[in-house]
Amino acid sequence: MLKVFRGELLHFLADPAKVPLEESYQYFEDGLLLIKNGIVEQVGDAADLLPTLDESVKVTHYRSGLIMPGFIDTHVHYPQTEMIASYGEQLLEWLENYTFPFEQQFSDFEHGKSVAEFFLTQLLAAGTTTALVFGTVHKESVDAFFTIAQQKKLRMICGKVLMDQNCPDYLSDTAQSGYDESKALIEKWHNKDRLQYAITPRFAPTCSKEQLDKAGQLLNENPSVYLHTHLSENQAEIAWVKELYPENDGYLDVYDKSKLLGRRSVFAHGVHLHDRECQRLGESHSAIAFCPSSNLFLGSGLFNLQQAQKFNVNVSYGTDIGAGTTFSMLSTLNEAYKTQQLRSEKLDPFQSFYLATLGGARALDLEGVIGNFSQGAEADFIVLDYNATPLIERRMRHCTNVSEKLFILSMIGDERHIKSTYIMGEKVVGL
Structure with missing residues (x-):
């Protein structure tokens, strides 16, 4: 033995x-x-x-x-595997022109299994053994992903996307149906073998206040699950959030008011954060998934790692397939180093490999497990x-x-x- x-x-x-x-x-x-x-x-x-x-x-x-x-990848979209390297757009246009049409296919359980098999094979070949993964709005996408991950005996985290506004009808749920389907998936998959569930609002622009509040309710009812969403990736996105939620004190506050911050909350990107937002992330023990490949590919900006460290924010890496252009965490470290060089800051190789391993485990509240x-x-x-x-x-x-x-x-x-x-x-x- x-x-x-x-x-x-x-x-x-x-x-x-x-x-x-x-x-x-x-x-x-x-x-x-x-x-x-x-x-x-x-x-x-x-x-x-x-x-x-x-x-x-x-x-x-x-x-x-x-x-x-x-390696531990704390932000990646398995349904976007087959649309990687889609040309020429920034975030919001890229979602509309490429992402949403591809995600429509994942109402088909067998299609989801096929993509999940390929996706997980690619992750393992790249040395990634755990990932925090977006599904689509379809519950079948999560069933398909977990079915394959379970067969491979992997520690994986995934969730059904929640979207009830500013999205195509074919990808829309409601606040109540998103709650009900997520609850059923938690009961079916969370802590089954090495699998864990993440409540997954896509991002504030595609979620009504009611839907975000229902996500917060679900998180409160199931404190061992994760919260996984996007935050402050792109300047146009941030301006849109301000228009949609004028009563809130910034992008992070939209999530905070719905009680979505906490020890198992992971926010992808965080490229354009104010100090007060970093302070709130740190004091709530929330995490940021730093996604340098996708930030460069979509022209979103350069993540301020030193700012996050100053406020004791848990930081980890995400490949963010398919805006990210590689499954390889080694290639992701390459991109991360260059983003910090462009900020006139250094990224030590020990720090970089820490973020890809133990840093990822800490972001996922899994230190001592992986x-x-x-x-x-x-x-x-x-x-x-x-x-x-x-x-x-x-x-x-x-x-x-x-x-x-x-x-x-x-x-x-x-x-x-x-x-x-x-x-x-x-x-x-x-x-």
């Missing part, structure tokens, strides 16, 4: 922005990861742990690469390949420390650099 993996090994214990760097992570140049029944039992130096093992125990040895926890190799955590992990391409193999020859290796992986790494992906200690991708 014991599985043992040996190799260069890294995981995080704390946020490098909040503690001295050397206290934020554990790195073993030659480490062992011990797993029993899909759960982490121990991690440490190979020299210390190998003598404690029975001679019959098989050790899987990765000799050129880095073992680390699987995100690092703490004892008792679920053993979802990946092996990054230092020799995946001739370029990275040659570049790695000049590295003198793990920080340089992480930075190179985040700048020129992609799906090809995921050597293996493991779910609960079982290999599902790679060698």
